[in-house]
Amino acid sequence: MPAEHVAWIGPHTGPFEWVFHTCSQQHLVRQWPDADRWNAESLSVRASFSKIVFSLPRRDRVLVEQINALQREEPIVSVCGVLSDLWLGYRRSGTTKLLVPGFYWWNLQDQILPWLNQASPSDSIQLYESKLSSSCDYWQRSRSSSTSSSDRAYTLILTDNERVASPLLPIMSANGARYEFLHFSGGDPEKQLEQFASCPVFGAQLARNLKIAMQENLDVTIWWCGGAMETQSVEMVQREMANRLSQKVCELKRLANFELGWFATLADYEQWRMLREVGFTRLLAQPFRIAGLWANASASA
Secondary structure, three states, X not given: OOOOEEEEEXXXXXXXXXXXXXXXXXXXXXXXXXXXXXXXXXXXXXXXXXXXXXXXXXXXXXXXXXXXXXXXXXXXXXXXXXXOHHHOOOOOOOOOOOOOOEEEHHHHHHHHHHHHOOOOHHHHHHHHHHHHHOOXXXXXXXXXXXXXXXXXXXXXXXXXXXXXXXXXXXXXXXXXXXXXXXEOOOOOXXXXXXXHHHOHHHHHHHHHHHHHHHHOOOEEEEEEOOOOOOHHHHHHHHHHOHHHHHHHHHHHHOOOOEEEEEEEOOOOHXXXXXXXXXXXXXXEEOOOOHHHXXXXXXXXX
């Protein structure tokens, strides 16, 4: 698939850094600091970009109206917004609604990358028509046709409570993916990471599963169903546990190739940044499009 020319308008630091960096690895991205700089460009420059991404750190009524006006004037141009945590609940509140797809920063792998990878003009036309015909957020609906089954897919779910991972299970079962649970001794996320990094019994169970997967030539994903931590806890893990976590990931990688992900009930950027540093490459938080995540399983973090 040829790389798209993407205009990124707005900041690319903080929670947007991961999104901007990954999109830049897969697409030709040029960044403008704000909408005024973008609007000051010539028509020929603006017309050279097939996708427009606005990064929106806060709710800005004037900017939202500008984005909506752009979409009304050029309905076939693909425009989206990438949102910070301050936008939580925006679809239920506020007088000015964002009329283009709005993705939270943690939706990079399951929503933003699939949106950017829409290749044909017909995709854009269908996108526009869906805005007119549906009151639902189409980009959050999982389309079964976009997800192919795979008897080589194998998922290990690390949790103390299998109900936490219940949203994942119907999708994996429908796609023919094998999955198994490994259970932590408690629900505290810091203690779960400690058990992952240092517990001999838990490590032996994990290693045994990975060796079997390697022998069967399976595509392995490991999901940690861990809760959000307080800032002090994140700092403590980073200070006292990061090296051991990183070493454990490297040790396990010698047994089998796998992707390590965080299935979060509430994604936190500082916690995600810490997890990325020790070897996590995937993030999934509700609401999600698991079909899109499956299709982008090879996306780098």
